[in-house]
Amino acid sequence: MNNAAFPSLLLSFEPGRIFIFFQLLENGFIVKEKIGCSVKEFLCNRMFIEQEYLDNRIQTIFLNGKPVDDVNSAIVRDGSSISLSAAMPGLAGATMRRGGTLASMRSGISYVPAETGFDSFEGKVTIKFFNLISKELGPEFLNRGIIIEGKTFSGFIVTNRKIIEAGLFSAETDGVKIETEKLFNIKWEDKAELLLKVTGIK
Amino acid sequence: MDKILRINMGADGGPKTTIGSLGNYAGLGGRAMTSAIVAKEVPPLCHPLSAENKLVIAPGLLSGSLAAMSGRISVGCKSPLTGGIKEANSGGQGAQVLGRLGYAAIVLEGAPKSETIYKVFINKDGVKIAADNSLKMLGNYDLVEKMKKEYGDKIACISIGPAGEMKMSAASVAFTDMELRPTRHAGRGGVGAVMGAKGVKVIVLDDTGMPNREPKNPEKFKEANKNFVQGLKKHPVTGEGLPAYGTNVLTNVINEAGGFPTNNFKTGRFAGASKISGETQAATETARGGVVTHGCHKGCVIRCSGIYNDKDGNFLTKQPEYETIWAHGANCGIDDLDAIAMMDRLDDDYGLDTIEMGATIAVAMDAGLAKFGDAKAAINLLKEVGKGTHLGRILGNGAAVTGKVFGIERVPVVKGQSMPAYDPRAVQGMGVTYATSTMGADHTAGYAVTANILGVGGKVDALKPEGQIDLSRNLQIATAAIDSTGLCLFIAFAILDQPDTFQAMLDLISGFTGANMTGDDVVALGKSVLKNEREFNIQAGFTSKHDRLPDYFKNEPLPPHNVTFAVKDEDLDKVFNW
Ligand code: SF4
Numbered sequence: 018m019n020n021a022a023f024p025s026l027l028l029s030f031e032p033g034r035i036f037i038f039f040q041l042l043e044n045g046f047i048v049k050e051k052i053g054c055s056v057k058e059f060l061c062n063r064m065f066i067e068q069e070y071l072d073n074r075i076q077t078i079f080l081n082g083k084p085v086d087d088v089n090s091a092i093v094r095d096g097s098s099i100s101l102s103a104a105m106p107g108l109a110g111a112t113m114r115r116g117g118t119l120a121s122m123r124s125g126i127s128y129v130p131a132e133t134g135f136d137s138f139e140g141k142v143t144i145k146f147f148n149l150i151s152k153e154l155g156p157e158f159l160n161r162g163i164i165i166e167g168k169t170f171s172g173f174i175v176t177n178r179k180i181i182e183a184g185l186f187s188a189e190t191d192g193v194k195i196e197t198e199k200l201f202n203i204k205w206e207d208k209a210e211l212l213l214k215v216t217g218i219k
Numbered sequence: 220m221d222k223i224l225r226i227n228m229g230a231d232g233g234p235k236t237t238i239g240s241l242g243n244y245a246g247l248g249g250r251a252m253t254s255a256i257v258a259k260e261v262p263p264l265c266h267p268l269s270a271e272n273k274l275v276i277a278p279g280l281l282s283g284s285l286a287a288m289s290g291r292i293s294v295g296c297k298s299p300l301t302g303g304i305k306e307a308n309s310g311g312q313g314a315q316v317l318g319r320l321g322y323a324a325i326v327l328e329g330a331p332k333s334e335t336i337y338k339v340f341i342n343k344d345g346v347k348i349a350a351d352n353s354l355k356m357l358g359n360y361d362l363v364e365k366m367k368k369e370y371g372d373k374i375a376c377i378s379i380g381p382a383g384e385m386k387m388s389a390a391s392v393a394f395t396d397m398e399l400r401p402t403r404h405a406g407r408g409g410v411g412a413v414m415g416a417k418g419v420k421v422i423v424l425d426d427t428g429m430p431n432r433e434p435k436n437p438e439k440f441k442e443a444n445k446n447f448v449q450g451l452k453k454h455p456v457t458g459e460g461l462p463a464y465g466t467n468v469l470t471n472v473i474n475e476a477g478g479f480p481t482n483n484f485k486t487g488r489f490a491g492a493s494k495i496s497g498e499t500q501a502a503t504e505t506a507r508g509g510v511v512t513h514g515c516h517k518g519c520v521i522r523c524s525g526i527y528n529d530k531d532g533n534f535l536t537k538q539p540e541y542e543t544i545w546a547h548g549a550n551c552g553i554d555d556l557d558a559i560a561m562m563d564r565l566d567d568d569y570g571l572d573t574i575e576m577g578a579t580i581a582v583a584m585d586a587g588l589a590k591f592g593d594a595k596a597a598i599n600l601l602k603e604v605g606k607g608t609h610l611g612r613i614l615g616n617g618a619a620v621t622g623k624v625f626g627i628e629r630v631p632v633v634k635g636q637s638m639p640a641y642d643p644r645a646v647q648g649m650g651v652t653y654a655t656s657t658m659g660a661d662h663t664a665g666y667a668v669t670a671n672i673l674g675v676g677g678k679v680d681a682l683k684p685e686g687q688i689d690l691s692r693n694l695q696i697a698t699a700a701i702d703s704t705g706l707c708l709f710i711a712f713a714i715l716d717q718p719d720t721f722q723a724m725l726d727l728i729s730g731f732t733g734a735n736m737t738g739d740d741v742v743a744l745g746k747s748v749l750k751n752e753r754e755f756n757i758q759a760g761f762t763s764k765h766d767r768l769p770d771y772f773k774n775e776p777l778p779p780h781n782v783t784f785a786v787k788d789e790d791l792d793k794v795f796n797w
Contacts, residue, residue: 019231036502037502037506040499040502043471043493043496043498043499044493053763074455077472079476082780083476100472100475102475103455103460104455104456104460105468105469106456106457106460106466106468106712109455109710110472112648113472113476115459123478124646125645126478126778126780126782145475147471147496147498148463148472149459149463151498152463163476179506180506
């Protein structure tokens, strides 16, 4: 991932409280990567998610809000949004599962592979991790760094100030250490996007 | 569970109890029991609040035993909301305690001759009924506190709040949980209004001195129970997803699919979804010292519930379920978890169905009584219901009545009952069940096991549109069967994916009853329940024309996918062809 162009924020954080950042993954983070490939290729070769995890754990995948049944034929394009979830309860949850027996119950909204060609260049893709996926992949992705919108981060730190203060060891912006107070005073909403890295430290 | 307790509330000289054998109802439990009694004994054309209607409370077949997950209870009657037969299902301690006391059902009959309200106390020594007008119009929470003072804290309560006393069609019957709080409800269809019409405020159960119900084949039962629990624990939904986030784990997923009804079913996506999602809810509960993984009754191993504390860390309500979060949240444009939790608490206290109330408030918002997104106004509307003001009485009678009174076309009901949290335009198979269920729009009606496991009605081709009809039929059959066992419907996903867990469930039932239960028997049980219910509804005046969604679902495309409900009427009419 080419993340050099963004203002960056590095937080060293108590691992037991990192879960508070999962809301950001749930809301969606941005990835700038080569697109024009299948969902499987994108997740496994660009996002480095293991194929076994994709096959067994990620039971529900949405591409632009449409449930995907075949990860090989669904194509990621510029501006695509991909959401990943573990198996879900309830009849509706079960209907959303990949290629499940209940898939016909939501056939009207299922992803249908397009027959037109596609380009392969760097594009912007939004990724969302839900439920167990954010719990399991979240710490690793937060450690690698995620790109999020400034206004999303601004709202997030206001709402969760108490718990962020309780779990924060240190903060750096663009490689320079800052006081905790300053973290909450920066006008994050003025920044279009930022690269957030959260590292768990005991 | 070899006896039925009948209480004739209209007998000369005051309520009269009769304890009888099971007779023709032997071998039935839960929904099979309630629907059999209602179908046989209640005149289908009677007024639901009249002396002729009966309120039947029946623990599941396995309730009161050591079978895991077996604490579900059914409440049945002719519904004041739909005018058809009703089975409303609840968790809580009631099923286990009633099962241990040996009652397969409590049937409230007749109608009191005065405005007096009664409390019923049942323990190992028998049944006592006493008039107690000091309980009038108490909320469920205060009522249970009073019962605790009177009978101690080893009890379980089945009660109604003010909504039931006012005979509102959205009134629920409350069941206390393990902490003796009235947080579990047989919510749907106005069963609380029927209990109110019988003049019974509370049934207090005390099973002190009563043993667990013993299985006929203890070895088989024990082994099956062990395998069943292992199966539930190893499945990602029942072993991880539900315990970690509760049913509200669905919010993000259904919202992403564009099937999360928002602002009274106008769009399928809610901008504030992540603020009210199960993930956010669990994080909030953890940060405030609440509980994220908690059972609604002893013996639940999935534990999809939790405890929601307010900002100061004090108990506010149990973890609101997905349906509640949606109804009082997205459907009213509200993205404030604390406000939704407060409405859940008020619903539990007044004794109201959270789905019906959320749907009703959204219709009221469409009528201009409040603005979408205005949480304070929504809470105030709910308080009107609790107080029983004229407006409150309208709202407390549900979305259909409210829509009619305020001249609103967009009222998402089938057979008078509000739709739950899945837009049938996005998940069309769900729409088939909403339309054809004997219960009115109901998400739990078609919940359970796939055709492929049960193998009913031949093999279903899941990729053909007609597959939805076959699937809905088979799901409704399987659900009716599970609702009769007392097992929680959330076992469905472990038995859906793991044939050995399905077999363990069959062995559990066989080990308990001593009869050999097969997949075919499950199907036959489910079909017989639905047959009773369908026949009752036909005699109550329902025709295929009632098995339809409101027209606007066929005409108004639902953003973001811009889909309409496309299943043909003639296909809907095939659901019950078996
Ligand atoms: S899984 Fe949930 S609803 Fe079912 S019995 Fe357990 S706590 Fe109650």
